[in-house]
Amino acid sequence: MTKKMNESFASLVILVPIIGAFTIPLFAKISPRMRVLAATIIAFSTSLLAMSLIPFVIGGNEFILRKPLILGFDFVLIVDALSVFMSIAASFIGALIVLYSAGYISHDENQTEYYFMVLLFIGSMMGLVYSANLIFMYIFWEITAICSWRLIGFYRLKEFVVKANKAFLITFLGAVVMLLGFILIYNQTNSFDLTTMRGTMVPGMAVLLILIGMFSKSATLPLHTWLPDAGIAPSTVTSLLHAAVLVKIGVYAYARIFCWTFQMPDTWYQVIPVIVIISSLVAAGAALVENDLKRILAYSTVSQIGYIFLGLSTMNPIGIAGAILFLLMHGLAKGGLFLCAGIVEHNTHKRDIRELGGLIKTMPITAICFLLCALSVIGIPPFGGFFSKFMVIMGAVKAGQFWIAGLGLFIAVLTAVYLFRVFNMVFLGDYSKLDIDIKEKTKSMLFVVIVLAGCSLLAGIFVNYPMKLVNVATSEITRWLTPWLAAQHY
C-alpha cells in the first residue's frame, strides 16, 4: 500500500462520515427510503475504509500525517494499530446500528436529524481516534457530546430533554476540566502533539484533571449517573452510546494519552485500579437492583468499562492487550444486548422487566441472541468476552494487585447473576402476564442482532485474528514502557 494510498484512506475515513452526515438532509428531500439507504451505505463504507488500513498497519509500522497551523495547534493524524483497531470496532458496530435503526425508528418524526447526528457521531469518533493532537482530539470529543445530546433528547419529551441536558452538562464539565489538564501539559512541554511527547513524565495535577474528563465520558464512578439516565433515548441510540462509540472514547483517550504517550507518577498506577474497580462494583450492585431493562444494561456498561480501565492501568502487555480486545468484544456483545432490548421494547412497549415474561415462545431468535451476548459480556469461554476479561484479570494479577483481580472476578459473577436475572424475567418465566401477542416483526432488526451474536461467538472461537492486530498495538504501546517496566522489577 503506497504512502499516498494510506494518506488518502486515513483522511477519507474521517471525511466520509462527516460529509456524509451533511448530505443526509439532501437525501431526505428525495425520499425517506433514500435517506436510510444513504445512511447505511455511508456507515458501511466508513468501516470498510477502516478495515482497508489493516494490511498497512499489521506490519507494525505507523504513519503520521501532519498539517501545521498556528500556535502549536497543528493537525496531526496518526494511523497505527491502536487507532485502526479502535476505528474498526467503532465503525463496524456503528454501521450495524444504523442498519438496525432503519427498522427501529421508521415511524418516529425528525428522522433526518437522527441520521445526521448518528453519522456525525461516527465521523467525529473516527476523527478522534486518528488525531494525535490533543486539541483536535478535544474538538472531536465535544462534537460527540453535541451529537449525544441531540440523540438522547430524540423523543423531545420534557423530562427526556432534561436528562439529555444533564448528560451534556456532565460530559461538558468533564471535557472542559480535561482541556485544563491538556493546557497544563502544554504549559510544560509547549506542544499539543502527542507523537513528539512519548514517554515524558506528566505532573500529577494534569493527570487528575484529564482523568476526570475521561471518567465523565466513559461513565466511571463519580461521574457515571448520566449514562443510566440516557437510557430514555431510543435504544439504537443507547446501543450506539454504550456499546459502539461514546463510552469507548474515554477509554481510547486513556490508552492513547496515558499508555501510548505519557508516563504517570507512580502513585497513580495504584490509585486508578482502585477507583475503577469500586466503580464497576457499585455499577454491578446497582444493576442487580434496577428494574428498567435499559438502565440495567447501562449500569452493566459502566461496570464493564471498569474492566477496560483496569486492564489499561496495569501497564503490562497482557493487561493492555486484554483491555484493547475488551473494547471490541464488549462493543459487539453490549450492542447485541441493547438491540435485543430494543426489539423487546419495540414490540411490547414495556421497559419494566417485572411486567415482561416468557417472551422466548414468541421471540425465540431474540432470546437466543440475548443469551449469547449476555454470555459474552459475562466472559464465558466459547465467546470473545472470555479472552478479554481473562487477560485483564491476568494483567491485574501480574501487576501484583491480587485483591483487585479477585474483586474483578467477583464482579464477573455479579454480572452473571444480574444478566441471567434479566434473561429469566424477560424471556423465561410465565407468559400469562402479557396480554398482547408479540411477533418478531422486522427482519432487518433481527438480522443485525443475529450478526452481532454470531460475531461475539466467532470472535471467541477465532480469537487469534483480532489478537494479531491487538498484539501489534500492545507492542507499540509498550515500546517506551519496557525500560520503565524493567525499572518496576517486573
Added chain:
Amino acid sequence: MNIFLLCGLVCFSALAITMHNLLKSAICLGVASIFLAVLFFRMGAPYAGVFEVSIVAGLITVLFITTIVLTKREGGVKERKLTNIFFLLFFIIFIMIDFFVMKGFIGNLPNMPVGSPNLAENNNFSKVLWQYRTLDLVGQICAIFAGVFSVLALFRADKKENNNE
C-alpha cells in the same frame, strides 16, 4: 471665598434632590448653577462662566419650570424613607473621602508644563476650537444630530396614535 461658593453650590444641589416640591427643586437647581458660574469667573475661565450662566442657569431652568407648570402635577415625588437616610449617609462619607484624598493630590499636582501649543492663554477660544480641536467639532455635530433625531423619534408617537396607520 471660593470655599463659600463651593459650599453653597453643594448644599443647593443637595436641596434640589431632597425637596418634595418639583417647582422648588427646579429653582434650587437654577441657584446652584449660578453659584457654579460665579466660581468659573473667579477661577479665570470667562468663556465657561458665560456659557454656564446663559444656558444652564437661564435656559434649562426656564425649561424645567415651564414643563412643571404646564403639566400641573404639583404633587411631589416621595422617595422612600430608606433612600433619604441612605443618601445622606453616603453623601457625608463621600465628602470625607474627597476631603482627605484631594488634599494628597492637590499637594503634588505638577505645575503645568509651559509651552504646549494649544493652551488657552496665548490664543483665543475660537482658534483653539477650529484649529486644534476640529475633530471634536465633528463630534459636536454628530451629538446635535443625535439629539434632534432622538427627540424626533420619541415624539413621533402622538402622530402615530392619532392617525394610527
Added chain:
Amino acid sequence: MTNGEGELLFVFIVLPLVVAGIMPLIGKLSKKVVPDILTNLTTFFLLAYSIIVGKQIIFSGIYTTKFSWFGEPMNISLTLDGFSLLMLVTISIVSFCVTLFSIDYMEHYGHKANYYSLLLIMIAGMNGLVLSTDLFSIYVFLEVAAIASYGLVAYGLGHNELEASFKYLMLSAVASGFIVLGISIIFACTGSLTFSEVAIGIHLVNAKYLVGFCAALFLMGFGLKAALVPFHAWLPDAHPSAPAPISAMLSGVLIKVSGAYAIIRIFLNVFGLTYALSTVLMYLGLISIFVGAIIAIGQNDMKRMLAYSSISQIGYIFIGIGTGSPLGILGGLFHILNHAVFKSLLFLNSGAIEQATGTRELDKMGGLAKQMPLTATTNAIGSLSVAGIPPFNGFWSKLLIIIALVQTQHYAFAVLAVLGSVITLWYYLIIQRNAFFGKPEEIWKNVKEAPFWMSCATVILALLCIVIGVTFPFVIKTFLVPATDILASGVSYLYNFLGY
C-alpha cells in the same frame, strides 16, 4: 504616516452622518422601501470598505491623517491601527446584519426613517470613537453613540421602555461625569490630551497615585458603558424593552466599543498595564462572569437572560486582556469579535421568536423547532458557540484565554473561567429546552417561520460563527495578530509611531 489618505479614514464618520442627515427627507418620500435600501447599502459599503482598507493597513503600518479643508490646516488626527481595524470590522459586521434584520422587524414600529437615522448616528459615533487618537474626542464620540442609543432604547415608547431608557440615560450621565473628571486631571498633569503626549507626559511626571486615581475614574466610567459587574445594572433593564435589533447592536457592539475598547486602549497604550491595573481588571472580569452567569440561570425572560450572559461574556474579555500576556490579549480581542457575532445572533433570534409568538417568557414557549426550523438551528449554533463548544468560534477565544491564564500562573482564574463556561452552557441549554428542543405546544400550532430578511440576517451570523470557528488560523493571522502586537507593545507603541 502617509498623509493624503486621510479622506479614506474620514469616510467612516462622514458617510453615516450624511446619510443619517438626509434620511428624514427620504422618509417623507417613501415610508419603507428607500430608507431600507439606502441604509443597507451604507452599512454594506462600510463593511466592504473596512475590510479593503484593512487589507492595505496590514501591509503599510499605521494610518494618520492631517489634511486641510478649504485652505485652512485642519488637524484631525485619526489613526487606524490593527486594534481599531478589528473594532471597525466588528461594528460593520454587526450593523450590517442588524440593518438587514430590521427591514422586516421594524415594520410594525413604523417610522423607519427616524430609526435608521438614529442607528446611523450611533454607527458614526462608534466609528469616530474607534478612530480617534485624542482622549477628549473619545469622550465626545462616546456621548454621540450614547445619546443615539438612549433614543433607540426608548424607541418602543411603552412605559417600561421609557423607564429603562431613562435609567440608562441617568447612569451613563454619571459615568460621563466621572470620565470628564478623569480627562481633566490627565490634562492638568500632562497639559495635553492626545495619546502620545499624554503617554510621554505621564512617563515624565511620575505622579503614580494620580494616574491610579484617573485609571479608577476611567474604569468606573467606561466600566459602566461596558456593563462590568458593579456598574452593570442598567443592561438587564435596557435590553428586554429595547427592540431586538437595537439590543443586538447594544450588547453586541456598543458595550465593546464604548466600554472595552476605551478601557483597553487607555490602560494598555496610554497608562501601560501595571500590576495593580491588571489584577483589578481580572478580578472585575471574574466577578462579572460568575454574577452574570448565576443570575442568568434563574431568568424567565429570554432577553434578560441574554443580557446577563453578555455581562458574563464581557467578563471573559476583561480577564483575557487583564493577563497582559500577548496570548491573553489575543484571546480577549478574539472573544470581542466572537461575542459580537454570536450575541447579536442570539438577540436577533429572540427578536424573531418574539415577533412570531408575541412572548418572551421561556416557560410559555413550547418546542418551536417544528415551526421555526431555521431560527432553531441558528439559535442552537449561537448557543453552542457562546458556551465554547469546539467546532464553533467561541471555543477558540475561550481556549486562548484559558491557556494565557494557565501560562501566567493564574490557575484559580483558569479553573473559575472554565466553570463559568459550564454554567454558560447550562443556561443556554435551558433556553434550548424551553424554546426549541421540547414538545411543540398546541398554541404555537400556527406559528410561521421568521420572514425572509430576518432569517437571512441570522443565517449570515450563524455561518459566520461556523466559518470563524473552522478557519480560525486565517482570522487570527489577518485581524488579530496586528491588533495584539500593538497592544502587547504597550506604551512604547506610541513613542515611535505617533510622536509627530
Added chain:
Amino acid sequence: MASSTTLLISILLPAVFAVIVFLIPSKLRALRNAFSLIGAAIVLCLGFYLFGVKNAELNIPWLGMDINFDLRLYHLNSLIIMAVSVFLFLITIYSFVKMKEHPRAREYYTYLFLTVAFVNGAVLANNFVLMVFFWESLLVTLYGLIAIGNKEAYKTALKSFILVGFCDFCMILGIGILWYLTGSLNMPLAPLDPSSSGLAAVSCVLMLIGALGKAGVMPFHTWIPDASKDAPVTVMAFIITVIDKMLGIYLFVRISLDFFVIGMNSALSMFLMILGALTIIFALFMTFVQNNLKRMLAYQSIGEVGYMILGIGSATPVGIAGGIFYMLNQTLFKGGLFLSAGSIEHRTGTTDFDKLGGLRNKMPLTMICFVICAVACCGLWPFNGFVSEEMVMHGAKETGYIIFMIAAWIGTALTAASMLKAAHSIFWGKENKELSKIKESELLITLPIIVLALLCIVFGVHNYLPIVMFVEPIFYGYTGFLEHSGFTAHALNFFNPVAITSFVCILLGVIVYLYGWSKNSKNAASSSESVRSFPVLKNIYNLAEAKIFDIYDQGLKFLKVLGYILYYGVDRVIDFMYEKIIAGTVRVVGAILRFAHNGYYANYLAWCIGGLIIIVAVISLLS
C-alpha cells in the same frame, strides 16, 4: 507425528458431529439417532486408539504472550478420554429410547457431543489458558443440558451455572497467581511447594476450589440434588456423575502431583482430608433420609466424591491410587444406578419410593443390575467398590489419624443402609395397584446397565487388570511412588483388619435399616424416619430442608443486600448530589443576586459609586 493431529481431531470431531446433529431438522428423528450412534462409535474407537498411543505432543502458536495452543497426551488423560468415550457410546444407545419423545432432543444431542469435545480439549490442554477455555465452555453446555429438563429446569440451570462459574473464576485467580509466581502459563514442569510462600498456598487452595467445585464437593454441591430432580436422567447419569467427577478429580490429581507438592501430613493434605470426611458424613446422612431415588443417588455421588478426596488428600501412594481407582469404579456403579433409575422412571414414570414397590418380578433385569451396582457401591467383598474403598482406608490409616477412618466407616454404614432402603422399597415392597401391567424396559435401555454391572464385577474380581492397566502407569513419572506399590498383592484378601471393619460397618448399616424398618410398621419408604427423628440430627435435617446450608440461596440473598447497599448507598447519593445539591445551590444564589436587582435607580447608582470607591482603594493599595 500422525498422533499429534489425532489430538486435534479428538477435539474437533465431536464438535463437528454436534453441529451436524444440530443441523438435522428435529422431525427426522431416526436419521439423527443413527448419525449420533455412528458418531459415538467413531469417538469410541478414537478413544481406544488414543489410549493405545502412549505419548503425543502438539503445540501451535495461538495468542502470543506465551498463550499457545499446545496439547499433551499422557497416560492419565488418555484414560479419561477413553472412559468418557465408552460412556458416550452407552449413553447414546440409552438415549435412543429414553429421549425419544423429548421435545428438545436435538439440542440434547448437540450439547452431548459438544461436552465431549470440550472435555477432550480440557483434559488434553497443556497450557492453562487453553485448559480454562475448554473448562469454562462446559459451563455453557451444562446450563443447556439442565435447561432442557422440565418447565422449572431453567432455575436449577442458573443455579448450577452460577455455582460452577464461581468455582471456575476462583480457579482462574489461582492460575493467575501461579503464573505470577512461576512466570509461565504452560503447565509447570517443576512443581511448586505450597508451603513455600503464602501466595503459593492461596493459589493452590483457589485451584483446588476450582477442581473440587466442578466435582461437586461440600459447599458447592447444592445444585446437584436439584439438577437430579429437574434435569433428564441421562444428563444426570452421564454429565454430572461421569464427566464432572472425572474432570474434577483429574485436575485434583494434576494439582497434587504436577503443579504443587502436597506432602503427607502437610497442612494442605490435612485440609483436604477433613474436607473429604465432612463431605462424606454430611452427604451420606442426607442420602439416607431422601425418599426419591434420583435425589438419593445424587447425594450419594457427593458422598463418594468425599471418599475420593479423602483418598487422594492423604498424599500416600496407596491413598492416591485408591482415590483414582475409586473414581473409575464410582463412574461404573453410580452410572449403572442412575441408568436403572432411568429405566424405572421410563416404565413407571416416577422414582419416589412410596409410589413404587414390588417390581422384582416385573423388571427382573433392572432389578439384578440395580442390586449388583448397589452392592458394589456399598463396598461388599468381591466387587470393585470394596477394593478401591479398602485402598482409600489404607491410605487414611497410613496418615495415622483414626478420625478419618471413623468417618469412612460411618459413610460405608450409611451407604449400605440407604442402598438397602432403596432396593427394598422399589423391588421388594408391597405391590402397587397401578403398577400392575409394568413390563421390563426395552433391550436398548437395559443393555448399557448390564454392561456396567458386568464391568463392576470384572473390576472387582480381577482388580489387578484395571490397576495395572489404568492406575499404576499414572505414577511412572513420579519418584518415591513405585517402591512400595504392591497394590495388587493384598487386593482381595479379606482377612486383614481394615476389610473386616468395613464388613462390620455394612452389617451395622443393615441393622440400622432393619431397626428403622420394623419400627415404622414395615413400610420401607419411611424406614429412615427413626434416624430422621434422632434428637440432634432432627434439627440439622430441618435446617438442611430450609436451605440454610445452600450456599446459592444464601449467596443470592447476600448479593441482593449488597446490591441494595451499593445502589441506594452510593449511586443514588451521587445522583442526588448532581440533581439537588449543585442545581439547588446555583438557583438559590441566583435568587439572592436577583433580589439585589430590584430595579431602583438609586440602588444601581449606589452600586456604581461603591464600586468606584473600592477600585480606587485597591489601585492605590496595590500600586
